[in-house]
């Protein structure tokens with residue numbers, strides 16, 4: 001079964017014109033799919049369409065075996081597929097790291113104690129316990145990226161959508177992120193301009209060119 005199936009997606013922005021012109025993709029369990037394409041090609045737009053954050057002009061979006069069209073159709077998609085935004089500041093808005101990671105589980109109805117246990121478990125697993133009570137907006141760019149991943153993992157999504165997750169990471173933290181991603185059972189869609197990072201994480205690649213997705217080698 002496809003976790004996601006997008007077919008013949010078209011989207012244009014006023015002034016920018018067409019960005020996607022017949023893009024199609026299927027994501028299956030076990031896929032670690034990289035999406036490449038030049039700056040402004042439409043990669044982030046595509047991820048947002050997968051979650052219903054942007055409604056395409058044309059084309060169909062199927063997620064977790066169901067056709068998704070109206071805003072309400074996407075509520076459970078956003079719970080089951082977690083997006084790590086390109087800009088960490090778009091995702092972190094609580095005073096401390098622990099509050100930010102607890103936010104999702106609390107929203108899903110977990111108790112304060114359950115949410116606190118999830119926070120500690122994740123920070124330990126990601127080796128970030130030292131940041132538990134740090135003030136979120138004072139974190140370094142690389143720390144913010146790792147914390148946003150923790151926030152998304154706290155929701156226990158079935159699919160991870162990662163928009164430039166290695167941005168702002170030094171070599172050591174990039175290696176740590178690669179190790180973390182290898183241990184995760186989730187299917188992944190990865191947008192990355194870094195060919196060596198893609199080669200370490202992805203097992204498939206699609207290249208977005210002139211609004212369409214075509215098969216490409218993972219490390220090209």
Ligand SMILES: Nc1ncnc2c1ncn2[C@@H]1O[C@H](COP(=O)(O)OP(=O)(O)OP(=O)(O)O)[C@@H](O)[C@H]1O
Nearest residue numbers: 013014016019037038039040041042043044045046
């Ligand atoms: N809300 C919007 N309104 C108008 N134009 C937009 C909007 N969002 C994105 N665009 C334009 O759509 C195009 C595709 O943007 P998108 O962010 O999807 O590209 P990308 O492939 O992710 O780029 P990058 O690699 O630089 O992150 C760009 O030209 C961008 O300026």
